[in-house]
Amino acid sequence: MRAEILSCGTELLLGHITDTNATYLAQSLAPLGIDLFFVSQVGDNQGRIVETLRRAWERSDLIIMTGGLGPTEDDLARESISALLGETMQVDPELEANLRAMFARMGLKMPERNVKQATLIPSAQALPNPIGTAPGWWVEKDGRIIVAMPGVPREMYRMWQEQAIPRLQPFLGGIIFTRILRVNGLGESTVEERLDSLLHSTNPTIATYAKEDAIDVRITAKAATSEEAERLVAQMEGSARQILGNHVFGTNKDTLASVVGALLLARKQTLGVMESLTGGLLASTITDVSDSSNYFVGGLVAYSTELKTQMGVPREILKQYGAVSKETAIAMAHAVRERLGTDFGLGITGVVGPDTQEGKPVGTVYIAVAGPEGMVASSGPGWRANRSDNKRLSVFAALNLLRRLLEGSIKPE
């Protein structure tokens, strides 16, 4: 199957945003066994969208469009598909009712222009969008498929996974099964080097991808039955896990925060954190997990040294070792554990940048976890990244330390 991606949006051509949607889709197509030969970005201009669509229609079996499904005059994906196929858009009563109901739930009156988001053409089915106003379109005609999805990444990802891929299955010549192993604590090239002996396998395939919060190792098999595909993946997964050991923290949609949360829930234990360089991002990452209120009591963002003292970090430790020190991280962990009465207390301090602090370089980070059986601590050498990356990397280092303590792969002192 030959695929082509068409991303619509003048903001792409002005460089206001980067087409990460195309990257996401490209990563998803390869393991499905779909060949991607062309990617195009076109502005919000119907003539140019139709021109590009027509060429894609001539040379590809599957055209994946993103963007251009909004309610404004600039949103021209539906109009362009209709023009290409010579079909007329009509408001679908059910889609319109859904859309009006969605606005009503928000306590808003639907602006009349939004009604175009409830249109279809005869060759199109709607792809539901549970987190946005724009349904997608699934178009099948003359042996060709067009999938049109919103440009907002989180809406597109979900529609692609939940709506488009299942509809593509019958065209793929076999059942595809994929599992992702999520890896923390190793860089992408190290993961690739260690997996070298497996990388040349053709079924299953195995490939690495650097994500914001982990390195993903994606294993994909194709077989006549889903049992066989799963068996092939399980076999490869065993080999990969043997090589990567406890750097693998989860699979598929697991995050470090969800894994830590599940471990705490299973033990019926609680957590509190005191953070400085991460400025609240640690607590925020923990509370991204939907049942986190069952184990996360709270966090103290002790940005000033004075507030650290007020929250129970001994003044002598801050004075003797500085706010950026292993000793302070340990004192923060103990202080928050005691003050919040939790089973585990996590303390994290460091230098987020752009300026050095106490003579320590940007990216220095000290992390400590105090628990019922004792304490573990770790430190980072300095990430040398920008401010927001330093925050993010420090949060993942902290969660990974806690995970390894909870899993028993490191022992408390």
Place this chain on the structure above:
Amino acid sequence: MRAEILSCGTELLLGHITDTNATYLAQSLAPLGIDLFFVSQVGDNQGRIVETLRRAWERSDLIIMTGGLGPTEDDLARESISALLGETMQVDPELEANLRAMFARMGLKMPERNVKQATLIPSAQALPNPIGTAPGWWVEKDGRIIVAMPGVPREMYRMWQEQAIPRLQPFLGGIIFTRILRVNGLGESTVEERLDSLLHSTNPTIATYAKEDAIDVRITAKAATSEEAERLVAQMEGSARQILGNHVFGTNKDTLASVVGALLLARKQTLGVMESLTGGLLASTITDVSDSSNYFVGGLVAYSTELKTQMGVPREILKQYGAVSKETAIAMAHAVRERLGTDFGLGITGVVGPDTQEGKPVGTVYIAVAGPEGMVASSGPGWRANRSDNKRLSVFAALNLLRRLLEGSIKPE
């Protein structure tokens, strides 16, 4: 001048890398007054590169290629341009001598296949690459220009700035100036509806874009001089600001957090926050601003009701009104202001989802700011969104309330 970008590399089509080169070039083209109408990514396949080049040659004045200039068989940019124009590549003795000298300086013998990096065609001049082995090509023929540059971003950036832009200057017909107005508190379609009378202007142009943290209104003018372009933008900006009022919180790279930070810095005042539903994201967003330690003392992520009490929220208020209430938000604001000794205290509580709480729907949010001159409070009707969006939207609502108080557009009670 009509431009088109063609990025070559199979790694783009496998999703191993994202085409940030196209974003960089797009950002550079707009202010040069060059219209970018198409961007394409094609794999390392000569047939498909030539096919895409030929179409670009037919419809564009300027074709900017990146990638495909390496020494391997997969690097096909030169071969494809030669095929398009029907010209033969020949080794240029001076380029070859430079290349051999570059390898010699590194203490290496040049692999013979690298000699293709020293080739030219009659219509091409070499663009020097001081930090890599691949010179670029500047091709002028039949009123068309092709600029071929390496795919390695830092080599490409430098070649574009130092070699390509100066060669393009004689072809540019005017100066472009752009300003973005950043808007909070209105949806994209509402912003567009209100600006309806301005949207059809052709110089300056005005357009809206939904971003994660704001609606952007972009105003762009083209004129003979930068003074004139700026004057045209300023005029349109005045009209837009009159319509949008204090929903405009900043321009260009401003964020709500940076605007609030600048206001606090100017007043030499400090801030502390107590948050529940946002789970640390409010503090984290505030501390994304690099000099935030000058005004942000810290935050309390009081996820449990018990912790709210411990941090100074009166037990009677929690009991009488519930943890999710205006009264609790106000008590949180007062408590954090007092406990942290800051000029301003911000309290935020609500229902983040997925479950309702105290019988209040998901997305309910109460926000209060206590300051030296009194208190303001606001509440949200319930965002329709998922957990992480509810957190994000609540954070922006909180920062916007604080901004409006600091700017004086709402008065404290």
